[in-house]
Amino acid sequence: MKRNSLLVFLVVLFAALKCYAAGPIYKIQIKDYIIHPITGEYLSKAIARAQEEKAQALLIVLDTPGGLLQTTHNIVKEIMNADIPIIVYVAPAGARAASAGAFITLAAHIAAMAPSTHMGAAHPVQLGEEGDKETLEKIKEKLFKKEKKEEKEKPATTPMSEKIMQDTLAWVENIAKARNRNIGWAKKAVEKSVSSTAQEAKNQGVIDFIATDEQDLLRQLDGKEVKLPSRSVKLNTKDVNIVPIELNWRQAILNVLINPNIAYILMTLGFYGLLFEITHPGSWGPGVAGLISILLAFYSFHVVPPNYAGIILTVVGFLLLAAEVFVASHGLAAFGGLVCLAFGALFLVDTPAAFLKVSLKVVIPTILASTAIIGALTTLILKTHRHKISTGPEGLIGEIGEVDIDLNPTGKVYIAGELWNAQSSEPIPKGEKVQILKVENLKLYVKKV
Incomplete structure (x- = not known):
């Protein structure tokens, strides 16, 4: 047992x-x-x-x-x-x-x-x-195609x-x-x-x-x-x-960042954050977020080698988009910027490997979003420029006032609760309505309505 x-x-x-x-x-x-x-x-x-x-x-x-x-x-x-x-x-x-x-x-x-x-x-x-x-x-070949006779084909490989x-x-x-x-x-x-x-x-x-x-x-x-x-x-x-x-x-965070698509999105967000800070000084938040986004994008490109031609095209594209906000180019700067962004994204990563390139599924929505943002900003700016000035002396142009002291040719006009020196090209008696044509040296130039 x-x-x-x-x-x-x-x-x-x-x-x-x-x-x-x-x-x-x-x-x-x-x-x-x-x-x-x-x-x-x-x-x-x-x-x-x-x-x-x-x-x-x-x-x-x-x-x-x-x-x-x-x-x-x-x-x-x-x-x-x-x-x-x-x-x-x-x-x-x-x-x-x-x-x-x-x-x-x-x-x-x-x-x-x-x-x-x-x-x-x-x-x-x-x-x-x-x-x-x-x-x-490749870019030169596509943009400037010329017929070359009896030219020897380039070797498929390089010594390196x-x-x-x-x-x-x-x-x-x-x-x-x-x-x-x-x-x-x-x-x-x-x-x-x-x-x-x-x-x-x-x-x-x-x-x-x-x-x-x-x-x-x-x-x-x-x-x-x-x-x-x-x-x-x-x-x-x-x-x-x-x-x-x-x-x-x-590792989880860095693994996400080391991705050309994420890097491109971060670079785009960084640009718009800095652009907002420039156009709205003192807001701080968007500017800081934009700077962080650009630094994170640089980290990604430190691991995945970038193509310098792609970087230059992308930077020029962003600068042209920014110029459209500040300069009246009638959309030409914005169009040029979007073209540069498109080509820059295609050449941004220096490798023929498809999985290391920026995907068109990211590029196209990003460019469309940029188009919408710049279009909205440009529209607002144009509306502002076309909007009639409602404050200061210039805001009186086109308004209707009343003659307080006979104009012959100078006198006084009462408008917006104030009495102004005025001048007209013809005599206008007291009590008549007049329209403001222009304002110069605190004097109104008017005509009879």
């Missing part, structure tokens, strides 16, 4: 120790975020925390359109050198691991995808080097982009080799922007398996052995505890 009790105790103790030793799985989510320094910091701190708190593994639920190459390098380096298993799961259905996301997925110890997801299109995008020159050339391409190919080959993934597919994803569905990626040896949801993922992970730099780990994911790690408040 004692022997059986001891055996039961040892079995229970072993099961308990096994569950304790397994540890929880920490989880972070990249919810359609662009890969930039803030997402890089989020992932890096999650790996550090998971290692420090003896987590069994870190699960990255990934959905991203791509991002900055340098940040991707840093993230991949963290994953490759992590001392716990890193599991990348491209989910939910409809998610993607495009561009930078493809590198992160390839670098994971275990890569999985949900059905109806895709990954790839990892062609490196060059930021902030020769984009300005290329953009200006070729260097980046070769470096990225070598890098992705090393990643695929280290994780025993399809090297040929990885290089095609970089060189030819190949993209694959979940099933295609599984068939080609790019990912480890397809999981319908997180529970299915944990079921397939159970018992899988993962080789780390210093040791091997066997995953125990049956009834494992999942501990989510969210963005902290600072």
Whole structure:
């Protein structure tokens, strides 16, 4: 009896120790975020925390359109050198691991995808080097089209982009080799922007398996052995505890700000805040809010490289809109400003990557709102200019008064409760009604009604 009790105790103790030793799985989510320094910091701190708190593994639920190459390098380096298993799961259905996301997925110890997801299109995008020159050339070509005979075509690549391409190919080959993934597919994803569905990626040896949801993922992970730099780990994911790690408040705010669309909106709001302060001195509130908005926009453009041609066009556009309020240009300054804003928004971010550009869904409403605001201000100004002056001597012009002392040709006229010196071109007796023609040197010039 004692022997059986001891055996039961040892079995229970072993099961308990096994569950304790397994540890929880920490989880972070990249919810359609662009890969930039803030997402890089989020992932890096999650790996550090998971290692420090003896987590069994870190699960990255990934959905991203791509991002900055340098940040991707840093993230991949963290994953490759992590001392716990890193599991990348491209989910939910409809998610993607495009561009930078493809590198992160390839670098994971275990890569999985949900059905109806895709990954790839990892062609490196060059930021902030020769984009300005290329953009200006495109503008000149479109605005000043000239027929050029026997002109040699320009090469499709530049020396710098070729260097980046070769470096990225070598890098992705090393990643695929280290994780025993399809090297040929990885290089095609970089060189030819190949993209694959979940099933295609599984068939080609790019990912480890397809999981319908997180529970299915944990079921397939159970018992899988993962080789780390210093040791091997066997995953125990049956009834494992999942501990989510969210963005902290600072990361959440900065993650929103590092978005070209948000930056453009902040820059626009900042302009109108400062314009209101200039036209209404002493109000302070709009001016301070405008200044803060512009500084936040500058922070965003510090991370996402701007195109100087786009910045100049945008600034000129805002200045022309402001000029329309102060100068009577009959709408020409406003029209020029709106055209500059439109082109400036299109060229504002120095990258060919669509997800890093300002969206037309933001540009068009912003320009329409600017049109409405400037139109309303211009209308009010025109109405003010056309409105008859009702105060001071000029306000008497056109009014009707009564002769108090005969005009021959000078005399006195009673009007608006006051007696004025007056003069007419013909004699007008006392009691007659007269109309004021003009006021000069506190003298009324009148005519008989």
